[in-house]
Amino acid sequence: MSSPLENLAIVGTMPQSVDLILPDINGIARGKRIPIAMLEKVLSNGISLPASIFAADITGDTVEATGLVWECGDADYPCFCLEHMLRPALWRRASAADLMLTMQGPENAGFYGEPRALAKRLIADLAALGFFPQVAFELEFYLLPRPEETAQAAFPSNNGDIQVYGLDSIDAHEQFFSELSAAAATYDLPLEAMVSENAHGQFEVNLHYRRDALRAADDAWALKRLIKGVAGACGYTASFMAKPYPEEAGSGMHVHVSLVDREGHNAFTKQPELLEQALGGMLVTMPEAVALLAPHANSYRRFQVGSYAPTVACWGENNRTAALRIPRSEPEARRIEHRFAGADANPYLVLAAVLGGMLYGFQNRVSAPPAIAGNAYALHKGENVSQIVLPSRWDQALSALSQGQCLAPLLGTPFVKLFSAVKQHEFNKLQNTYHPLEYAWYFERS
Structure with a gap:
């Protein structure tokens, strides 16, 4: 059976870098970019990433109310590769690849804040x-x-x-x-x-x-x-x-x-x-x-x-x-x-x-x-x-x-609280943003 790296080589030039991806609450790709030389180690041992990735809102701000930032010391959790999601990033000018990860929570279960783990x-x-x-x-x-x-x-x-x-x-x-x-x-x-x-x-x-x-x-x-x-x-x-x-x-x-x-x-x-x-x-x-x-x-x-x-x-x-x-x-x-x-x-x-x-x-x-x-x-x-x-x-x-x-x-209560905290933060941020029409309508006329 061929290795994931051999499968990448089959479809073209071996990539120079790999994006290690955890989709967040909004489905945005977050993670790390590593050189191809590090990929074998990551495939074997995984990598550590902070759970606060799942506390990020749509703008990238980390929401403290999730409890995944200061309260836990912005702790890392082990992340392991989903080898079927190792694919060439064909649209990138420099040769590159994507690799999806999944985060492991306590007791070797999927981390509660990861949307993919919830669906699983x-x-x-x-x-x-x-x-x-x-x-x-x-x-x-x-x-x-x-x-x-x-x-x-x-x-x-x-x-x-x-x-x-x-x-x-x-x-x-x-x-x-x-x-x-x-x-x-x-x-x-x-x-x-x-x-x-x-x-x-x-x-x-x-x-x-x-x-x-x-x-x-x-x-x-x-x-x-x-x-x-x-x-x-x-x-x-x-x-x-x-x-x-x-x-x-x-x-x-x-x-x-x-x-x-x-x-x-x-x-x-x-x-x-x-x-x-x-x-x-x-x-x-x-x-x-x-x-x-x-x-x-x-x-x-x-x-x-x-x-x-x-x-x-x-x-x-x-x-x-x-x-x-x-x-x-x-x-x-x-x-x-x-x-x-x-x-x-x-x-x-x-x-x-x-x-x-x-x-x-x-x-x-x-x-x-x-x-x-x-x-x-x-x-x-x-x-x-x-x-x-x-x-x-x-x-x-x-x-x-x-x-x-x-x-x-x-x-699950932990996921609902996490999702609600992130989205309520986004809602509050939007509510506190001035619309251009407020100035057009009221600045001189009120």
């Missing part, structure tokens, strides 16, 4: 019940001219019609998609489809499902990094911001999840009550999950009537207006498409929210409300809509998670 634990909880999730991610994003070549956040183009599913739009970005496909093959990412989406410069990339749900989340995280890297190398900027333009489509992260039993059969088809419990659990826990699925201030701009982003906690058969959709499929492919998360979310935390909802449904035998029919945006209370009220603001979502009694216990 929930997969194990489902396995203990005899159920094994199969998962696929779909990611929407904008492909834009570089910010330095145009106005900041300028819309890429407003010339011509918006051609949803238009192949000409993909052809117009042929270099990017060609290089993305080649890089994804090198990364062993199972690209299934590329789609022109509902705005100029907006696209969707679909990944084929994995029988290993954690590997599916690894794929999604790696794909986001790859898209950004390839875009930069091709002269673009790729944005996964949930709602970058007020009048244009937002970008979502859709998760397809099916369930396989110990015999390898689709449990949703074999035992329809399990599908109902999974749907019911996801809906009941959705208010607490919103903070994970919509993790930023901008995330909440995406939820608008007629936007293809869900606004009601409901489910439906073959219905894209519902938060949870049962796609048209063969019986062995029966699955739930969870449509709530924004593309700005951390894929590991999205997976944790989805699986946590299913687990809650199974443990409590939750009944799902009736499926909706037609346009979910036009429904009102009493029309087959559950009475579950979803948070519509960032602060409401953080409160729902921190005070939650359904999903929060499954995620």
Whole structure:
């Protein structure tokens, strides 16, 4: 069997450096860059990194309220390599590679603040019940001219019609998609489809499902990094911001999840009550999950009537207006498409929210409300809509998670406190920042 280093050499020149990466709460790559000469030692022995990596907010500030800074002496923990995540950084000018790490906490368990470790634990909880999730991610994003070549956040183009599913739009970005496909093959990412989406410069990339749900989340995280890297190398900027333009489509992260039993059969088809419990659990826990699925201030701009982003906690058969959709499929492919998360979310935390909802449904035998029919945006209370009220603001979502009694216990109190502290810090920082319109409107007129 070939070594990880030999596998790197197969795809090109041996890299000069390797980025050792721990994705943080926001999914941002943090860690160390080492020379290639150090890689064998790291592969054998791991490396130490501070747990305060998971206390960093979106701007890189370390949040003291997490308890991972001064209270513990900014302690290091052992981190070990995920060898299947050792890959060449094909977009870098200097030959380089990426290597994902995982942090080990006390008692040789995954560190509670690591999003990947949280998703892994929930997969194990489902396995203990005899159920094994199969998962696929779909990611929407904008492909834009570089910010330095145009106005900041300028819309890429407003010339011509918006051609949803238009192949000409993909052809117009042929270099990017060609290089993305080649890089994804090198990364062993199972690209299934590329789609022109509902705005100029907006696209969707679909990944084929994995029988290993954690590997599916690894794929999604790696794909986001790859898209950004390839875009930069091709002269673009790729944005996964949930709602970058007020009048244009937002970008979502859709998760397809099916369930396989110990015999390898689709449990949703074999035992329809399990599908109902999974749907019911996801809906009941959705208010607490919103903070994970919509993790930023901008995330909440995406939820608008007629936007293809869900606004009601409901489910439906073959219905894209519902938060949870049962796609048209063969019986062995029966699955739930969870449509709530924004593309700005951390894929590991999205997976944790989805699986946590299913687990809650199974443990409590939750009944799902009736499926909706037609346009979910036009429904009102009493029309087959559950009475579950979803948070519509960032602060409401953080409160729902921190005070939650359904999903929060499954995620664990330590993680919930950590996540809430980081996000509350971001919320406070944003609230204390003056908007330019405050000066334009009030400085001379008040």
